[in-house]
Amino acid sequence: xxxxxxxxxxxxxxxxxxxxxxxxxxxxxxxxxxxxxxxxxxxxxxxxxxxxxxxxxxxxxxxxxxxxxxxxxxxxxxxxxxxxxxxxxxxxxxxxxxxxxxxxxxxxxxxxxxxxx
Amino acid sequence: xxxxxxxxxxxxxxxxxxxxxxxxxxxxxxxxxxxxxxxxxxxxxxxxxxxxxxxxxxxxxxxxxxxxxxxxxxxxxxxxxxxxxxxxxxxxxxxxxxxxxxxxxxxxxxxxxxxx
Amino acid sequence: xxxxxxxxxxxxxxxxxxxxxxxxxxxxxxxxxxxxxxxxxxxxxxxxxxxxxxxxxxxxxxxxxxxxxxxxxxxxxxxxxxxxxxxxxxxxxxxxxxxxxxxxxxxxxxxxxxxxxxxxxxxxxxxxxxxxxxxxxxxxxxxxxxxxxxxxxxxxxxxxxxxxxxxxxxxxxxxxxxxxxxxxxxxxxxxxxxxxxxxxxxxxxxxxxxxxxxxxxxxxxxxxxxxxxxxxxxxxxxxxxxxxxxx
Numbered sequence: 450x451x452x453x454x455x456x457x458x459x460x461x462x463x464x465x466x467x468x469x470x471x472x473x474x475x476x477x478x479x480x481x482x483x484x485x486x487x488x489x490x491x492x493x494x495x496x497x498x499x500x501x502x503x504x505x506x507x508x509x510x511x512x513x514x515x516x517x518x519x520x521x522x523x524x525x526x527x528x529x530x531x532x533x534x535x536x537x538x539x540x541x542x543x544x545x546x547x548x549x550x551x552x553x554x555x556x557x558x559x560x561x562x563x564x565x566x
Numbered sequence: 567x568x569x570x571x572x573x574x575x576x577x578x579x580x581x582x583x584x585x586x587x588x589x590x591x592x593x594x595x596x597x598x599x600x601x602x603x604x605x606x607x608x609x610x611x612x613x614x615x616x617x618x619x620x621x622x623x624x625x626x627x628x629x630x631x632x633x634x635x636x637x638x639x640x641x642x643x644x645x646x647x648x649x650x651x652x653x654x655x656x657x658x659x660x661x662x663x664x665x666x667x668x669x670x671x672x673x674x675x676x677x678x679x680x681x682x
Numbered sequence: 683x684x685x686x687x688x689x690x691x692x693x694x695x696x697x698x699x700x701x702x703x704x705x706x707x708x709x710x711x712x713x714x715x716x717x718x719x720x721x722x723x724x725x726x727x728x729x730x731x732x733x734x735x736x737x738x739x740x741x742x743x744x745x746x747x748x749x750x751x752x753x754x755x756x757x758x759x760x761x762x763x764x765x766x767x768x769x770x771x772x773x774x775x776x777x778x779x780x781x782x783x784x785x786x787x788x789x790x791x792x793x794x795x796x797x798x799x800x801x802x803x804x805x806x807x808x809x810x811x812x813x814x815x816x817x818x819x820x821x822x823x824x825x826x827x828x829x830x831x832x833x834x835x836x837x838x839x840x841x842x843x844x845x846x847x848x849x850x851x852x853x854x855x856x857x858x859x860x861x862x863x864x865x866x867x868x869x870x871x872x873x874x875x876x877x878x879x880x881x882x883x884x885x886x887x888x889x890x891x892x893x894x895x896x897x898x899x900x901x902x903x904x905x906x907x908x909x910x911x912x913x914x915x916x917x918x919x920x921x922x923x924x925x926x927x928x929x
Contacts, residue, residue: 573751
């Protein structure tokens, strides 16, 4: 894989996921304020999310974007402040991305799938 | 003895960029924990509910306000970068950076005020 | 008789990357630049001090040094503007570069990166061709003209933390020059240069701290130029034009 295209591809993905998450975060923050304004309970959260296709779409998109964005971001920070060895950089990038993707998708399933009482 | 060569950092935009970077790292570290908490719902509503009870502790509320601040400041800093890299340059971007940080503090403070 | 001004307490870096600051007392004058101070020390106090200068009027960039932690043209920095009433001055070589001796930094890495970024005009015709008819008002020429006055003094390079943190990063000056050439319609090297600035250590390593723009004595804006290069590389990438060179 060309190093030139890789560097550009990482840049494009970073900016693209940032642009995608912009509106998602605004909704998320607004939701946080709305949900917490009279105390936050699990019932309230799950009532909204359980079985909802829209919230599934919203949160899964958020998870995928955050996983990609966070992975590439940490790669940059590591390159600047810790090491510039490509093996280490790629390990951190893939490790972060997969961790966030797996835990995130699990969390989405947890709040969307109709579940235990 | 070491050379003293970091005076160039005394400017608002550099500080904004550093806050953007540090907030990103902290958010990346926080996110797995956030996902794990939400994942408690897999064990049922009660599991998530009892965790949320624990978060009513004021110290936790304070930390949550901090997280809201991090999210807001990272978002606004990111918007600065996207605008700067893709739109026509304006000198007003300099002061916009300071305003963005101030707004983020406001958002975090508002959250704290609401939940405490 | 006027009250004599207090002398300046000047700390000057001596040595190479390993070294120490050495103190000197320099008489204060009314219109005194930091270069005047360094010159005074070398001529009257310590002839072994090494430093660089040429024009002394702010057009060559040779006298760039670190003054109280910030990179500046010493010939255009009045002492009164940097001493803040406490009569102390700390002067060192330009940052992010190896030190040859005392106040003279080794500019070779700076110029090597300039070349690596494709900072050289590639001719597309010869002297027998008619003059290229390029309007100074066209958007490309205007973009190039805005960034063209760089005299390679190295101040932006010294002020850049991405340079400091990322050893491969080509730096603001080299990328700024690449941007002017990418906007030069007479230049024939666009494709190769775009590859050079899209590689690791190229324009994508800029995180828009804007320290370069804040410190450039010629009021140039490398951050803006680099943003332009980022847009160019993304467009080329999307159109599938950013092909790797055949090894």
